[in-house]
Each structure stands twice: as C-alpha cells, then as structure tokens.
Amino acid sequence: MKSIFLKSTFFTLACIAVTLPMVLGTIRLLGGTIDAAAYILPIICPLLMGFPSAFYSLWQREKLKRAHEDLSRAHAQLAAAHRRLSEKASRDEMTGMLNRENFFAALDGSRRKSDRGALLIIDADHFKRINDSFGHLTGDQALLQIASAISRGVRSGDILGRIGGEEFGAFLVGASADEAKLVAERIRAEVEKLSFQPDNERSVPLTVSIGGTSCPVEANVSELMRAADKRLYEAKARGRNLAIFNDGISEAA
CATH class of the missing domain: 3.30.70.270 (Reverse transcriptase/Diguanylate cyclase domain)
Known part of the structure; x- marks a missing residue:
C-alpha cells in the first residue's frame, strides 16, 4: 500500500509539473491575467482527479498481480499433486516398485x-x-x-x-x-x-x-x-x- 501511495503521489506531481506551465503559457498567449486562480486550478485538478485515479489503477494492478501469483502458485501445487498421484498410481503400494x-x-x-x-x-x-x-x-x-x-x-x-x-x-x-x-x-x-x-x-x-x-x-x-x-x-x-x-x-x- 505504501508503494502505491508513493507512486500515485509521484504521478500527481508529474501531472502538476506538466499542467501548470501549460496553463500559464496558454493564459499568456491569450493575453489573460495570471492570478491566484491560474496557479490553483492546475494544482487542484490533478490532486482531486489524478491522484485518486492513479491510486485506484495502481491498486487494481497490484490486486491482479497478486491474484496471478496466487493462481500460478496454485497451478504449481496442483501440478505437483498430480505428479505425486500419477507416481503413486504407477507403483506397487508395498514395495514401491512399478506395478x-x-x-x-x-x-x-x-x-x-x-x-x-x-x-x-x-x-x-x-x-x-x-x-x-x-x-x-x-x-x-x-x-x-x-x-x-x-x-x-x-x-x-x-x-x-x-x-x-x-x-x-x-x-x-x-x-x-x-x-x-x-x-x-x-x-x-x-x-x-x-x-x-x-x-x-x-x-x-x-x-x-x-x-x-x-x-x-x-x-x-x-x-x-x-x-x-x-x-x-x-x-x-x-x-x-x-x-x-x-x-x-x-x-x-
């Protein structure tokens, strides 16, 4: 969970670092006035939208990764059990030799x-x-x-x-x-x-x-x-x- 939080924070800061210069540059090109709102919106929007989206996506990805690992582990255990059963079925129970x-x-x-x-x-x-x-x-x-x-x-x-x-x-x-x-x-x-x-x-x-x-x-x-x-x-x-x-x-x- 800590790793997901840090990755989401990094993603959000990256979005702010990209969005803020773009917004300020666009306002200047259009002749607008750069005020407090010009700084607040490019920061607030990534925080309110980017962080939750990134956190949810990374969390789902981690869940899928763990589910895949659990499935792979279960498959390996099933294959090993199948091999043991096949080996047991091919052997004489008392002597261990082939039947x-x-x-x-x-x-x-x-x-x-x-x-x-x-x-x-x-x-x-x-x-x-x-x-x-x-x-x-x-x-x-x-x-x-x-x-x-x-x-x-x-x-x-x-x-x-x-x-x-x-x-x-x-x-x-x-x-x-x-x-x-x-x-x-x-x-x-x-x-x-x-x-x-x-x-x-x-x-x-x-x-x-x-x-x-x-x-x-x-x-x-x-x-x-x-x-x-x-x-x-x-x-x-x-x-x-x-x-x-x-x-x-x-x-x-």
Whole structure:
C-alpha cells in the first residue's frame, strides 16, 4: 500500500509539473491575467482527479498481480499433486516398485529406445510356507526384504516391478547376456544371505529362483515373458535358488 501511495503521489506531481506551465503559457498567449486562480486550478485538478485515479489503477494492478501469483502458485501445487498421484498410481503400494501394468509399459518404452537389454523374472521360493506358518503380515515383511535385496542387486537405471504376488520383474537396460548373468547371480546371492527371523528365534531362509532372457530386437513383451518364464520354471524344477539365463546357469555355491 505504501508503494502505491508513493507512486500515485509521484504521478500527481508529474501531472502538476506538466499542467501548470501549460496553463500559464496558454493564459499568456491569450493575453489573460495570471492570478491566484491560474496557479490553483492546475494544482487542484490533478490532486482531486489524478491522484485518486492513479491510486485506484495502481491498486487494481497490484490486486491482479497478486491474484496471478496466487493462481500460478496454485497451478504449481496442483501440478505437483498430480505428479505425486500419477507416481503413486504407477507403483506397487508395498514395495514401491512399478506395478505390473507400468512395468511392462516401461519395458516396452525402453526397448523402443535401445536394441539391447535383458529381462529377468524373479520368484520367491516356497513363499506360501511363510504365509501359512507365520501369517500374511510376516509374509509381507519377508517380501519387503526380498524386494530390497533385488534393488541392491540391479544396476542404476534398470527397471524393477512387482508383477505378481511374490514375483518380480527386472529389465536390465542395455545389458549383454554376460552382464545379465552377473546381475541375476548377484540378486540371487543378495536374497540368499538375508537373515529373516519372523519369531525372533529361528532364522527362516529366503531364496529366489530367476529366469532370464536376452531381448532381441524383433521380440515383443509377451515373447520375452514366455522365454523368461521358461527359464524360471527350469530353475524351479532343478531345485530352486538358481539363476538361469538362456543356456547359462548360475547355481548356489
């Protein structure tokens, strides 16, 4: 408000500074007499009309500026909330990984940008036993530990998703077959060394079976899933706690 008052005062004084010489000069040209009224009118009129008009205009301008700032702030907050909601909707609520739909969407999008990569399907071994023996809440705790171990095993930039109850997907962006085998084995080992004690007494082993496949350019997501699932079933059939990638196999020591 102080700023508006000062600006209005400056505008009014400027009007007086311009109007007064013009009025006096006009009176002289017309041969009139310059008296007190000749000075008073060019001063009074800007004061009575110019100052209120300038003050009102500047006040309205300031209101519009603040309204625009409030609107911009609200728009930014709305956009941030929308991003948070979109991010939350794309994630598995428990593990924070991408949900099934968004994992496959990200996999498809990544493959459009690169002709290299590998897909791993990771399944927790004997997980039903944990749920049946200790309850689903304890099973969720075990699943969170497994999810953390998987996250530690992959590389920066790889895409992770929870694609089933106790099944996870990992797309290793740009990975060669050899790199993918190393990552698969690292994930298997990270899970195997977990210390899970649901009753604070005995330790329950946690392991995963992993099936993986390279991603040829021409293969679609369904074909990649079938290929990785085939390796996963093979790992299960061969005793679990295995990482099988195409024809390569990495077993527990």
